[in-house]
Each structure stands twice: as C-alpha cells, then as structure tokens.
Amino acid sequence: MQMDFKSILGENCKTGELLKDHTTFHVGGECKFFLTPVTEEQLCLCMDIIRKENLKYYIFGKGSNILADDRGFDGVIISTECLNDSIVHDGVYIEAGAGAGLDRISDYAMENSLTGFEFACGIPGSLGGAIVMNAGAYDGEMSHVLYQIKILSEDGGIKWKEASELELGYRKSNILANNEIVLAARLKLEHGEKEKIKAKIEDLNDRRREKQPLEYPSAGSTFKRPEGYFAGKLIDDAGLRGFKLGGAAVSQKHCGFVINYDNASSEDIKSLIKHVKDVVYEKFGVKLECEVRMI
Numbered sequence: 001m002q003m004d005f006k007s008i009l010g011e012n013c014k015t016g017e018l019l020k021d022h023t024t025f026h027v028g029g030e031c032k033f034f035l036t037p038v039t040e041e042q043l044c045l046c047m048d049i050i051r052k053e054n055l056k057y058y059i060f061g062k063g064s065n066i067l068a069d070d071r072g073f074d075g076v077i078i079s080t081e082c083l084n085d086s087i088v089h090d091g092v093y094i095e096a097g098a099g100a101g102l103d104r105i106s107d108y109a110m111e112n113s114l115t116g117f118e119f120a121c122g123i124p125g126s127l128g129g130a131i132v133m134n135a136g137a138y139d140g141e142m143s144h145v146l147y148q149i150k151i152l153s154e155d156g157g158i159k160w161k162e163a164s165e166l167e168l169g170y171r172k173s174n175i176l177a178n179n180e181i182v183l184a185a186r187l188k189l190e191h192g193e194k195e196k197i198k199a200k201i202e203d204l205n206d207r208r209r210e211k212q213p214l215e216y217p218s219a220g221s222t223f224k225r226p227e228g229y230f231a232g233k234l235i236d237d238a239g240l241r242g243f244k245l246g247g248a249a250v251s252q253k254h255c256g257f258v259i260n261y262d263n264a265s266s267e268d269i270k271s272l273i274k275h276v277k278d279v280v281y282e283k284f285g286v287k288l289e290c291e292v293r294m295i
C-alpha cells in the first residue's frame with residue numbers, strides 16, 4: 001500500500017509523520033501515512049485506494065482547528081494544504097483551491113480591489129477548512145461570501161455544488177457528514193476601494209494581536225459561542241482565567257482560548273477542556289460545546 005501511495009505522490013507520501021508538526025496546537029502523535037496530494041487526480045487516486053482497502057482517514061487543511069491525540073492516528077491523513085493552490089478572479093468572483101490560505105486570499109482580494117473577505121484575513125486556516133467550519137470573525141463568515149464549491153464525493157465523482165446546499169450554520173456545514181472533500185471554491189465579493197480594504201485588514205489584524213494569545217500554540221476559540229452568552233466571559237466569571245492543567249492553560253489574554261502553554265500533552269488539553277466545561281456548567285448551567293475537532 002505504501003508503494004501505491006508513493007507511486008502516486010512520491011515524496012509527498014510520508015510515513016510516521018508527527019501530527020504535532022501539522023497542527024497549530026503543536027500536539028499529536030504519529031500517523032501511519034501522511035499524504036499531500038497536489039492535484040485532484042492524485043487525491044482521487046489516493047481516495048480510491050483508501051476506499052478499496054477500507055482504511056481509516058482524516059482530512060487536514062492547515063490543522064488550525066484540530067486537536068490530535070498524542071497516541072497518534074492509526075490511518076491516513078490527507079493534507080489538502082497544497083491542493084489546487086491557485087487563486088484567480090473574474091469580475092467579483094474569486095476562485096481558489098481548497099489549500100489556499102485565507103490570508104493569501106484576503107490579500108489577493110485586496111490587491112484586486114474586492115471587498116467582503118477582510119473578516120478572514122487573520123484566520124490561520126485554508127479555504128477548504130474554513131468552508132467546512134463556516135469560519136467567521138468580526139461579523140463576517142464564509143456563508144456570506146461563498147458562492148459554489150467543488151467537491152470530491154463519496155462515490156468518487158467530482159462536481160460543483162451551490163453554497164445553499166451545504167447547510168452552513170454557526171461553525172458547521174454538512175460536508176463532513178456527507179464524506180465530501182472540498183477541492184476548490186468560488187467566492188462572490190464586491191468591488192471596493194483598495195486603500196479602504198487594506199486599512200480594514202490592518203485594523204482587524206491589530207485587534208487580533210491585541211486581544212488574542214497569538215504568541216502561544218492554540219486552535220483559536222476552543223468553544224462555540226453558547227446562545228445568549230460569550231464563552232470567554234463565562235470562563236472568566238467562573239474564575240478560570242489563567243487556570244493551568246499540566247502544560248495547558250486558559251489564556252490570560254482571552255479566556256475563550258485554551259493554549260498549549262508549556263509542552264502540553266493532548267491529554268492535558270482535553271482534561272482542561274473538560275474541567276472548564278464542568279465548572280461553567282456547575283456555576284451557570286450553560287453547556288459549552290467544543291469548536292475544536294478532536295482526532
């Protein structure tokens with residue numbers, strides 16, 4: 001099987017890769033295979049093998065919303081980071097590959113005087129991961145700008161889908177439940193003024209640097225926003241600001257972030273997440289739901 005993947009991907013098929021090198025939390029043990037297809041054809045061929053051999057697999061974008069277990073992943077990780085890594089535009093439509101970084105797309109939009117994607121400039125994810133998560137910030141989210149996506153479906157077919165078919169909701173879509181892989185997407189933006197777009201991007205990046213613990217590894221906001229509350233405020237009010245468990249901590253700067261403070265294990269982070277949930281529920285009767293995907 002290794003030979004099959006190697007013959008398709010060459011150097012882009014790795015064995016025993018540590019997932020901590022591919023997640024922004026910087027935790028995670030070895031996986032059996034770490035595949036980085038560059039073309040759709042390579043991805044399709046790899047998926048054929050995976051399905052034929054009934055192998056366990058998981059898709060990675062930039063790993064900025066994933067907590068990987070230190071015991072590793074007994075299967076195939078497919079990184080989409082280099083998949084279709086191109087960005088082009090036609091009028092107000094931008095088409096980009098799933099692996100394109102949100103920062104690159106927002107820069108591209110700015111360079112072409114297209115507005116509407118500034119919200120995503122500081123989210124350290126890929127386009128594919130952002131669509132799956134319906135990522136959002138500062139009153140913007142992917143559902144506001146997403147027009148169509150190109151997917152590889154469970155039966156091996158490739159097709160374009162309308163954004164309206166994805167059931168995009170707060171930090172969710174139906175893509176994973178349908179076992180689909182995002183290959184590329186089209187965004188619909190608006191014409192704007194380059195200088196204004198640039199100023200907005202700078203402002204949003206400043207706000208992030210000021211408010212978020214970007215100096216520590218994390219996966220961003222650990223919890224979804226519970227209806228009617230803010231997770232960070234509940235955690236702060238529960239007295240958990242800066243609370244540490246092993247190498248994991250609730251950020252001093254932003255209580256909504258669990259951070260890898262000092263060589264945390266995945267168990268440290270999971271235990272801390274559980275502790276935060278338990279205390280917040282006990283004190284306020286609010287159930288926090290994890291935004292971070294655990295594998």
Ligand SMILES: Cc1cc2nc3c(=O)[nH]c(=O)nc-3n(C[C@H](O)[C@H](O)[C@H](O)COP(=O)(O)OP(=O)(O)OC[C@H]3O[C@@H](n4cnc5c(N)ncnc54)[C@H](O)[C@@H]3O)c2cc1C
Nearest residue numbers: 061062063064065125126128129130135136137182219220
């Ligand atoms: C410092 C920091 C700040 C953050 N700020 C924000 C924020 O403001 N708003 C926000 O919403 N999020 C934020 N995040 C979380 C994260 O960046 C987003 O959820 C991002 O969209 C995830 O993209 P990714 O490429 O890293 O996806 P990953 O973390 O690699 O994957 C996320 C999920 O998508 C799936 N997936 C990824 N790519 C594909 C694909 N091509 N096809 C099918 N499935 C795929 C994975 O299987 C996984 O279930 C932040 C994270 C960090 C570390």
